[in-house]
Amino acid sequence: MEEKRIILKNCGVIDPRSLLSYLEIGGFKSFEKARDKMSPKQIIDEVKKSGLTGRGGAGFSCGLKWEISRNTKSDKKYIICNADEGEVGTFKDRYLIMNDPFSLIEGICIAGLAVGAQEAYIYLRAEYHYLYDLLCSAVLQVKEKGFLKHMNLTVFEGAGAYICGEESALMNSIEGKRGESRYKPPFPPVQGLWNKPTVINNVETLANIPHIIQHGATWFSSMGTARSKGTKIFCVSGDVTRPGVYELQMGSSLKGLICNLAGASDLKAVQVGGATGRIIPISMIDIPLSHETVMGSGAVIVFNNERDIIDIVYKNLLFLHEESCGNCTPCRDGLEAMVGIYERLSVFNGAQNDLKMLEDLSRVMSLASLCGLGQAASIPVMDSLNFFRNEYIQRIEQSMLLRSCRTIDDQCPREVERGNQI
Amino acid sequence: MIKEARNDHCSKCGNRSELLQRLKQELKGNRYLSREIMAKVADETGISLSDVYGVATFYSFLPVQKTGTHVIKVCRCVPCDIKNAQAMIQFIEQEIGISPGETTSDGLFSFQLVGCIGACDQAPAMMIDDELFGMLTKERISEILESYRDGAMPLSKVASKKIS
Numbered sequence: 014m015e016e017k018r019i020i021l022k023n024c025g026v027i028d029p030r031s032l033l034s035y036l037e038i039g040g041f042k043s044f045e046k047a048r049d050k051m052s053p054k055q056i057i058d059e060v061k062k063s064g065l066t067g068r069g070g071a072g073f074s075c076g077l078k079w080e081i082s083r084n085t086k087s088d089k090k091y092i093i094c095n096a097d098e099g100e101v102g103t104f105k106d107r108y109l110i111m112n113d114p115f116s117l118i119e120g121i122c123i124a125g126l127a128v129g130a131q132e133a134y135i136y137l138r139a140e141y142h143y144l145y146d147l148l149c150s151a152v153l154q155v156k157e158k159g160f161l162k163h164m165n166l167t168v169f170e171g172a173g174a175y176i177c178g179e180e181s182a183l184m185n186s187i188e189g190k191r192g193e194s195r196y197k198p199p200f201p202p203v204q205g206l207w208n209k210p211t212v213i214n215n216v217e218t219l220a221n222i223p224h225i226i227q228h229g230a231t232w233f234s235s236m237g238t239a240r241s242k243g244t245k246i247f248c249v250s251g252d253v254t255r256p257g258v259y260e261l262q263m264g265s266s267l268k269g270l271i272c273n274l275a276g277a278s279d280l281k282a283v284q285v286g287g288a289t290g291r292i293i294p295i296s297m298i299d300i301p302l303s304h305e306t307v308m309g310s311g312a313v314i315v316f317n318n319e320r321d322i323i324d325i326v327y328k329n330l331l332f333l334h335e336e337s338c339g340n341c342t343p344c345r346d347g348l349e350a351m352v353g354i355y356e357r358l359s360v361f362n363g364a365q366n367d368l369k370m371l372e373d374l375s376r377v378m379s380l381a382s383l384c385g386l387g388q389a390a391s392i393p394v395m396d397s398l399n400f401f402r403n404e405y406i407q408r409i410e411q412s413m414l415l416r417s418c419r420t421i422d423d424q425c426p427r428e429v430e431r432g433n434q435i
Numbered sequence: 436m437i438k439e440a441r442n443d444h445c446s447k448c449g450n451r452s453e454l455l456q457r458l459k460q461e462l463k464g465n466r467y468l469s470r471e472i473m474a475k476v477a478d479e480t481g482i483s484l485s486d487v488y489g490v491a492t493f494y495s496f497l498p499v500q501k502t503g504t505h506v507i508k509v510c511r512c513v514p515c516d517i518k519n520a521q522a523m524i525q526f527i528e529q530e531i532g533i534s535p536g537e538t539t540s541d542g543l544f545s546f547q548l549v550g551c552i553g554a555c556d557q558a559p560a561m562m563i564d565d566e567l568f569g570m571l572t573k574e575r576i577s578e579i580l581e582s583y584r585d586g587a588m589p590l591s592k593v594a595s596k597k598i599s
Contacts, residue, residue, distance in 0.1 A: 101512045101551040139496045140552045142565040172455050172494035175550055189454035189482075191493040250514040250555035257556045288512070288551075314514050314555070328513050332550050338493075 014261075014269035017236070017244050020220045021260045024112035029147060032154035035115040041160055043223035047123045048163075051226075056127040057083060060222065062230035064242035069095055069178070069215030070286065070310040071385070072241075081202035082128045082210040091211040092124045092133040092164070094219055097183060099138060099175035100287035101332060102312030105246040106216035108258045110137075110144050113220075114151040118166070120219030122155070123226060125164040128212050133166045136183055139173045175336035179384050180205075180213040182338060193338040194384035217246055217311075237263030241303035249275040251315035261302070268298040271315050279317045282400070287312040288329045289389035292322070292396035322401045323408060326393050327355035333390045344387025347378040351394065358405070363412040368398060368405055450480040454490055458497050467498040495549065503538045503545035505583050507531075508562045511548040514555035523559050524548065526573050530580055543584065 018024075028034040035041070047056050061076025082090055094117065098106040109117060121133050135152075137145060149168050155161055174192045176182045181195035184206045205211025221243060225233050234242045241263035247270055250256045254276030261270060267285065271277040283293045285302070286309020293300060293307065300306050316325065334348040351374055354367050375391030382388045398405060457480065461472050468491050477484040491497045498506075509515075509524050528534055531544050538545040554560035557569020568579055 098553050099551060102514050102555050103551075104553045104555055107553045138553075139494075140562065143567060170456070170459070171496075172459065173496035174494050186455065187452060189451035189490065191490055193493075248555065250558060251517055256558075284513070312555075316517070320517060325513055325517075328511070328516055332512055336550060 014265065014273045016260050016274065017262050018260050019224055019244050020109070020116070020217060020246060021113075021258065023116060024108070027113060027115070029112050029114055030150060032115060032151065032158060035113075036158075039227075040115055040223075041119055041122075041155075041158075043226035044119050044122050044126075044160055047126055047226050053083060053127050053129060056123065056226070059230045060127070060225060063225045063233040064230075064237070064240075065218065065221055065225060065233065066241065066304060067215055068217035068221070068245065068311070070100065070308075072304040072308070075214060075218055075221075078202050078212055078214070079124065079127050081200075082130075082212045085203050085210040087210050089132065089207075089209045090128055090130040091206045091209060092121055092128060092130045093180075093183065093187070093206065093211060093213040094121055094133070094135040094216060095178065095180065095183060095213055096141070096216050097136050097138040097171055097178040098141070098216070099178045099336075100310040100312055101329070102248060102250055102284070102287050102290075102314045103310045104248050104250075105258050105311055107141060107144070109216055109220055109246075110141070110148060114148055115155070116220040116223055117216055118151055118155050119160075120214075120222035121166060122160050122164070123222050124212060124214065124219065128210075130164055130212070133164050134169045134187060135166070136177070136187065137168055137170050138177075139171045142170065145170060174338075175332075176338045176384075176386060179386065181384070183213065184211065191338070193340045194386075196383065238301070238303045238305060240305050241308070245302065245308065245311055247302065247311045247313050249313045249315065252279075252317040252320070253277045253315050264301045264303050267293065267300050267302055267307070267313070270302065271298070271313060275313075275315070277315045277317075280315065281318045281320055282316045282322065284314045284316070284325070284393065285312070286310055288332050289386070289392050290314075292326075292393050292400065294400040322397050322404055323355070323358055326397050327352075327359055329393055330355055330390065333386060337386060341381075341383040341387060343378045343381040344383065344390065347374050347382070347387065348390060350374055351390070358408050358412070361408065361412045361415050363405075363409040365409065365413070367409060368402075371398065451482060454480060454482060454487070455494070455497075458487075458491055462497070466502050466504065467500055469499075473499075495547075501538065503542050505543060505563050506545045506547060508547045508549040508552070509535075510550070510552050510554070510558075510560050512551040512555075514551070515558040515560055518558035520559040523561070523571050523573070523576060526576055527580075530577065544580075 057080050065075040066072045096106055152166050171177050177186045177192040180201055182192040186192040201211045201213055236243050244260050244262050246258055246260045248258055259274050280295045284290045285307045290309050291307045302308050330352050334352045337344050337348055339345045371394055375395050378387050378391050473487045474484050477487045491499050531539055533539055533546050535546050535548045554569045559571045560569040
């Protein structure tokens with residue numbers, strides 16, 4: 014299997030500190046084409062026709078989002094680049110910004126033309142502060158070159174909150190509030206930042222735009238599957254010999270990615286999409302990577318046969334529980350309850366009805382939570398119950414055995430032998 | 436009257452949108468956001484103190500309690516956890532004599548466990564202040580901590596991916 018480096022093609026080739034090096038390889042030609050030869054409607058139609066979908070995990074049509082904002086009457090419109098890459102196992106945006114910030118900025122410039130936005134932000138997570146100066150310098154160089162006459166672009170740094178990767182929480186954060194999710198509708202393209210039409214796109218999504226404008230929608234949509242067009246950057250970590258970023262055509266095989274490219278062996282399972290990502294057992298790793306099957310943010314965490322699936326799910330839930338904004342009961346209290354169950358399972362104190370409880374909680378959380386964090390938190394729970402149920406059953410049986418030893422005063426042979434007081 | 440109300444709303448928007456950066460600015464000269472600092476920010480922005488406090492306590496990079504000069508943040512998420520993060524955490528505890536959530540008695544280090552910092556390809560990883568350190572080993576941690584004790588802070592080492 015081979016990579017198909019389109020979005021990553023400039024990484025390691027250009028100097029990320031120098032706009033000149035980007036211009037020398039044809040950078041900003043797409044922006045000039047969009048600005049001088051295309052109307053906003055033509056730009057939007059091209060992006061829609063390309064089939065480009067969001068690369069942050071939600072997979073919404075990029076062109077449709079732009080079109081909705083374009084068609085919403087307002088004195089002010091915004092573009093936000095979501096660089097709050099907090100999803101567990103994801104580091105592609107870090108890699109892109111570090112090695113080619115200009116593709117991203119060119120994409121933002123084109124988005125501004127299409128939507129008619131006057132103001133744009135790159136919301137950079139605080140943990141990436143070491144990229145702040147590089148990004149600001151890139152923006153300044155682009156501005157000085159005259160590519161930002163139509164729009165003001167600011168790098169806005171977050172302050173450490175995973176939930177601010179969710180678009181409504183992100184907007185609240187820019188507005189100087191707690192990063193809590195909003196009720197939707199209204200949706201951001203209609204009513205977003207300061208209640209104005211706002212397009213929010215992931216870093217990777219925007220980095221695709223110059224290529225689509227340069228080579229055309231037909232070229233882009235010739236790659237991929239029915240609903241997942243183009244290429245995707247995957248981030249492989251865990252039990253592999255070659256962790257890192259890999260760019261593949263949509264629809265490529267998960268097995269090819271982790272075994273051929275990343276060097277996985279002795280496989281037990283793979284989690285695709287981050288902390289709320291699907292857990293794929295070894296029997297299914299031939300699965301193609303796409304919106305239709307599994308993908309999410311592109312995080313691919315590989316587990317070998319030494320790994321304890323219950324512990325992995327527990328650690329994911331601990332993270333989500335910590336990061337929940339607390340705004341809605343199903344997520345806040347549901348995660349609290351789930352963490353309690355897994356805490357007991359982790360110390361061999363599971364109970365007979367734990368599995369039913371987890372299934373009931375999963376159903377409620379997925380239906381009733383306000384945003385994706387709560388809605389998707391139960392995905393790894395349900396997948397692990399589906400594919401590794403035996404491990405849970407064994408854990409509960411061991412728990413019951415241990416408890417029965419403890420509760421039979423002076424009758425547990427092991428305790429008598431040890432002379433322990435119960 | 437409508438124009439005044441709109442202007443007032445816009446100035447409040449402007450003040451409000453600066454809040455996060457304003458609070459971060461205060462941290463440049465202070466180790467944490469004390470009540471006095473938050474009250475000053477509240478006064479200058481026209482936002483209530485309780486609102487400022489509510490915002491500050493939401494974000495992990497805005498401490499409202501005393502922290503050390505340097506804040507060690509070790510990632511405890513799954514990709515780092517399966518690459519021995521737990522052993523690194525225990526080693527740091529031994530090296531600096533405190534547990535996560537605490538600050539050393541000399542005020543040099545605070546120690547926290549955090550969510551994913553986007554360095555999963557360099558696992559296990561940690562941050563000290565804004566610097567990222569990946570591919571941690573006990574030897575590397577010792578060297579890094581020593582350099583902070585000496586006052587010569589090392590630059591972070593975030594390796595880029597192999598260039599094909």
